[in-house]
Amino acid sequence: MAEGVTDRLCAAYAAIGYDDLPESTVAACSRVLLDATGVMLAASGMAAEARPFIELAARSPGPCTILGTGLTAAAPQAALANGALAHALDYEDTFDAAFAHPNASLVPALLALAQEKGGIDGKRLIAAIAVGCDLSCRIGLALDRPMEEGGWYPPPINAAFGAALGAAHLLALDARALRDALSMMLCQAVMPGEIKYSQRTVLRAVREAFPAQAAVTSAQLAAGGVAGVEAPLEGRAGFYALFAGGEFSPERLTAGIGERFLVEELTFKPWPSCRGTHPFIEIGLELAAAGPDRIESIEVEVSPVQQMLVEPPERKRAPEVVIDAKFSIPFAMAVAIVRGRAGLDDFSAAALRDEAILAMARRISARIAADPALDRGAGGAATVRLKDGTHRRDQIPLARGAPSRPMSEDELAAKFADCASRAAVRPGEDQVRKLADAIRDPSAITNMRSLFEPIS
Structure with missing residues (x-):
């Protein structure tokens, strides 16, 4: 002692x-x-x-x-x-x-x-x-x-x-x-x-x-x-x-x-959601630019700390309340992919019923990967399978906002x-x-x- x-x-x-x-x-x-x-x-x-x-x-x-x-x-x-x-x-x-x-x-x-x-x-x-x-x-x-x-x-x-x-x-x-x-x-x-x-x-x-x-x-x-x-x-x-x-x-x-x-x-x-969702929002924004309609399925790789953000899968793909949506990697990532943004207006009661977001969230599965390259709950990776049969893998070791990747003073203002x-x-x-x-x-x-x- x-x-x-x-x-x-x-x-x-x-x-x-x-x-x-x-x-x-x-x-x-x-x-x-x-x-x-x-x-x-x-x-x-x-x-x-x-x-x-x-x-x-x-x-x-x-x-x-x-x-x-x-x-x-x-x-x-x-x-x-x-x-x-x-x-x-x-x-x-x-x-x-x-x-x-x-x-x-x-x-x-x-x-x-x-x-x-x-x-x-x-x-x-x-x-x-x-x-x-x-x-x-x-x-x-x-x-x-x-x-x-x-x-x-x-x-x-x-x-x-x-x-x-x-x-x-x-x-x-x-x-x-x-x-x-x-x-x-x-x-x-x-x-x-x-x-x-x-x-x-x-x-x-x-x-x-x-x-x-x-x-x-x-x-x-x-x-x-x-x-x-x-x-x-x-x-x-x-x-x-x-x-x-x-x-x-x-x-x-x-x-x-x-x-x-x-x-x-x-x-x-x-972005206004759990920090553990942020690497997947960041990946989702990149996928939005490439075209949501091209996506067949996504498998995200999460740390053990982020496990609570993907389980149980059914609940996380279709959350009932807004705060649960903010603690859901599938939902937050789907918001970013479908809307090309993830702001205050995108986590709302209306968004919980947005069929395009829900359909995309259903395409997202998860696996736990204790990968030291992913920064303890603030990093993540995703393998995306496209409808043309090709794959891509995106990895964010540490999501935006951290001291090493900060928001600018203008962005904070x-x-x-x-x-x-x-x-x-x-x-x-x-x-x-x-x-x-x-x-x-x-x-x-x-x-x-x-x-x-x-x-x-």
Whole structure:
């Protein structure tokens, strides 16, 4: 048992402020805030699954913006609603190395707390993003045993601890109180793998609502002096013991804290679906240009991590709900082939009934291939049999959006503008531009309560 790991982490993170961040880290955090804000705005107008969360949150008066709605709420409830929005379209950033969505609960929690407390500037928000995202990524990297073996669904669980740490950091709590916030998150953070197997549930879409709200609660209770446990991560009944049988690497968890910020190593999504579908969307777009009518059949090669995106085959070829379509390689690939694109409008209730897409999805089969050339769930290959009897094989070792194949700043700006235009209460182009400019220069924001004034 590695004693003192949580204390070392919390001491290091408590000492980090905005002025300690490299320019590249500040820029990365600004991209996170821009992308997350845009995705939540789009979801407010497109994700019916989030509506009950918004309605519930709006019953609790407070100063915190529920993005895209014109409504406000108290901090825990605003975090709940915005957390539901943050992943509803499956369009937010990811950390490929650990299959994580480190910011989908973190950003909603930070925005809510900053607005409720008042007087918090953009620099403090950026520092909180940097440390919260960093911990979420490290928690996943340190695992030596997959959490799935215990029936858990890791992304929202791992992200919950980064969200709690980031929220406590935003409140300028000391190292012990950061540990207390992690302790209280340990009492709340769960997500069963059963959400992957239930055919009609939409919980997979709105899952980040729960850790986002829990992060706010954890930070507020820690600020109030509630004492937590001494070793919430490494203890004999702490995080790693409960979720991974105690099998983790303290070295991977702590190495280079304060020197290497993993927020700089995120993937920003070009397409609104599970990251594991992206290599096949990319291949599908190439096949669309060659002519969908020429295709007889396709066999995709997937890693074991992507197996959940192709099984059971019947369900994945004809998903019943939009979030399941976004977690389906056959459906996502068919969308790209048939429509020549895979945007927000292409994953919709109408698309689920598009016979051309369904017919193409039925032609796609899969086999599991533990191929080291395919990058752990963000790569893939496909063998295409054409009607003239010829074959072609396409391989994408690592799909677009990763740090080595990034979206450009112009592409990220266009994504934000497109997302913002789909909000439930739609802002004008000038409003969108002013909001984007404010997010790109966080050091100029003197009070986070004013951030969303351009679209209010």
